Amino acid sequence: MSKAKVLLTGGAGYIGSHVAKLLTRNGYEVIIIDNLSSSNPRKIYGKLYKVDLKEEKSVLEILRKERPDIVLHFAAFISVPESLEKPFLYYENNVGNTIKLLSALRKAEINNFLFSSSAAVYGIPDVVPVSEAAELKPINPYGETKVMVEKILRDMAKAQEINYISLRYFNVAGADPEGELGPTYKQPTHLIIRALKTAKGEYPYLEIFGTDYPTPDGTCIRDYIHVMDLAEAHILAMEYLLSTRESLVLNCGYGKGFSVREVVSTVKKVTGIDFKVVETKRRAGDPPVLVADNSKIKKILKWEPKYDSLETIIKNAWHWELKQ
Ligand SMILES: NC(=O)c1ccc[n+]([C@@H]2O[C@H](COP(=O)([O-])OP(=O)(O)OC[C@H]3O[C@@H](n4cnc5c(N)ncnc54)[C@H](O)[C@@H]3O)[C@@H](O)[C@H]2O)c1
Structure with missing residues (x-):
């Protein structure tokens, strides 16, 4: 066929x-x-x-x-x-x-x-x-x-x-591990991309929107x-x-979450760059915690993630970002 x-x-x-x-x-x-x-x-x-x-x-x-x-x-x-x-x-x-x-x-x-x-x-x-x-x-x-x-x-x-x-x-x-593709947004708003671009010097600082959420470190958690x-x-x-x-x-999703602060510290670790971070007030429309129960997709489609690591995601995205 x-x-x-x-x-x-x-x-x-x-x-x-x-x-x-x-x-x-x-x-x-x-x-x-x-x-x-x-x-x-x-x-x-x-x-x-x-x-x-x-x-x-x-x-x-x-x-x-x-x-x-x-x-x-x-x-x-x-x-x-x-x-x-x-x-x-x-x-x-x-x-x-x-x-x-x-x-x-x-x-x-x-x-x-x-x-x-x-x-x-x-x-x-x-x-x-x-x-x-x-x-x-x-x-x-x-x-x-x-x-x-x-x-x-x-x-x-x-x-x-x-x-x-x-x-x-x-x-x-993240980005294609072979380095051929990655995010090409005209106006990036996603945290990891913004953080990497800040590390690269494209933005003077990275904003953390809200540090008073009901989460262990006060910042939003995402999967x-x-x-x-x-x-x-x-x-x-x-x-x-x-x-x-x-x-x-x-x-x-992977079924586990990372806070904004955890993402920022992983970006700093992967890039080796200690960029400026500014804490500011909450942004409208952001739920405090969003993490997937992924049991259905794993069961029905037999989906097995291969890149389930925040560090790998950030490394691949950094590799892409450095080529832009
Ligand atoms: N990026 C995320 O984290 C995320 C999370 C949840 C859902 N999604 C969904 O995934 C999809 C893809 O998102 P993405 O991150 O690749 O965004 P993207 O902006 O990179 O891709 C969207 C593409 O659609 C094109 N497009 C938009 N409106 C169009 C129109 N009217 N006619 C023709 N082309 C049009 C854009 O030019 C762009 O190439 C979207 O539906 C988005 O809502 C994304």
């Missing part, structure tokens, strides 16, 4: 580009739709159509021409603080354009779909590590957009209009997952969906 043809929206972005590389390595044919609005790719794996998802007609033409077996939907805006300042932009792109994409998929009769969801759907969870069964109560517009799309997909799947897997990523970090382990989860999820057609929602 020949390998599936896979279309990635947002495949020029950080996570999509790593997935595209792994798919290509595994013999899949990769097609990408990306408008390059928020990424600055150094290398593209696959055939790129520089198209905005809001152009439903163009998207439909691509789908009819390429006839992918499955669509992996990464394209979205991703900054929590920005979503609080410009909520409409987030609903328009993350929800409105996803509906346009789903509409084009229906017209082209393509019904296998992987969705990039987020731990932001949980808001401030009552129980940590948080499982997929937990109540969804996002505390920022970004998280709301992910919940809305998940609800649409759930209802469509119930009515047999789509087969989907929603992957709820926790904090994705950092290496982008290559996440890419592997996509391949497994895609193969599972194509063979079983069973719709699922799965957490993607």
